[in-house]
Amino acid sequence: MRQLAETALEEYGLGGVSLEFYLQAGNTLYRVYDRNPISPDPNDDLFEPGQYLLRIYQPGWQAPEAIELELAWLAAMRREGGLPVPEPIPRLDGGLLTQISIPNIPQPRNCALLRWVKGRLLPNTDQPKHYRAQGQLMARIHNFTQQWQLPPAHTKRHYNWDGLFMNDPEIGLPPGKSWEYLPSDWVGPFEIVSRQFRQLIDDWGTGSDVYGLIHADMGIKANLLFWRGQPRPIDFDGSGFGYWMYDLAVALTDGVGTKDYARCREALLEGYTEHRSLPESHLAQLDLFIAACFVYYDLWVVGGTHLHPEYINQDMEEQMHRGAAFVLRYAAPHG
Secondary structure (H helix, E strand, O other): OHHHHHHHHHOOOOOOOEEEEEEEEOEEEEEEEOOOOOOOOOOOOOEEEEEEEEEEOOOOOOOHHHHHHHHHHHHHHHHOOOOOOOOEOOOOOOOOOEEEOOOOOOOOEEEEEEEEEOOEOOOOOOOHHHHHHHHHHHHHHHHHHHHOOOOOOOOOOEOOHHHHHOOOOOOOOOOOHHHHHOOHHHHHHHHHHHHHHHHHHHHHOOOOOOEEEEOOOOEOOEOEEEEOOEEEEOOOOOOEEEEHHHHHHHHHHOOOOOOOHHHHHHHHHHHHHOOOOOOHHHHOOHHHHHHHHHHHHHHHHHHHHHHOHHHOOHHHHHHHHHHHHHHHHHHHHHO
16 A cells, blocks of 8 residues: 555656555545645645545445545635635646556555644643634535636535435445344334334425535544634535535534533534524424434444444444433433
């Protein structure tokens, strides 16, 4: 994989750089250090000069067209929207996606190079001010994305009813199979959430006022860095088409059950509505979207760990049971 990474970097004119293995989580990630950096604007405090993230995509996870859409979206958010998101680096020929083959890797791999974003994940000291800043940024991303013209040929996963409850492409099980591995006392409440969600989105439709490209995993404890008090989302690999409300719901799942949850929820929504309107009829469905997030997560955990039981850890188990508790509370008066 290191040889493949070095070969990929030649497409960007980056030879003689230092590579540091960063993470293997489906995709393989390397941190790249360039001795002769392509410097961003000296007044820009968003990126580490001369440092990049090389992502080698897991084979079979996303079609090349889906990755190209993600990279084009990121590039547009930087170039046209001035948003603090990772910036893709083009190859020498101008393309953003690179496909590399080497003899010892059995199939070609798609790769992308992005500037390394300054910042750090919050420790367990997140406060309402962080949620307010997250809401402000999320609204700006939604505003930009709603008016952005999608490329003519595009594809990405959908966080609709089927994508959340039946056919998760990350798991690799037949559609609906994960439901069989849920604890029996969870099935009824989870089905209530599934039915209500389907009824709601049948009413809402998929117009641009409610539906578009979303990050889909911008949690305060994951995929959101902070630098000098300002949030910076990273890892758009799981992005797709979904409801704007789903992004807000994901942002709140980390706080459910904590003593400051009500204040953090209020701060997130206040920050969001500073930049984007949120109809009362949509706000009234926020708990349903949070419940849908937890159902999706728990189906992902039980399905994925059925295939790979070695992947389960204590944090996942705690999140799974905390989510199920929320769903059971939500479903009780709606059954």
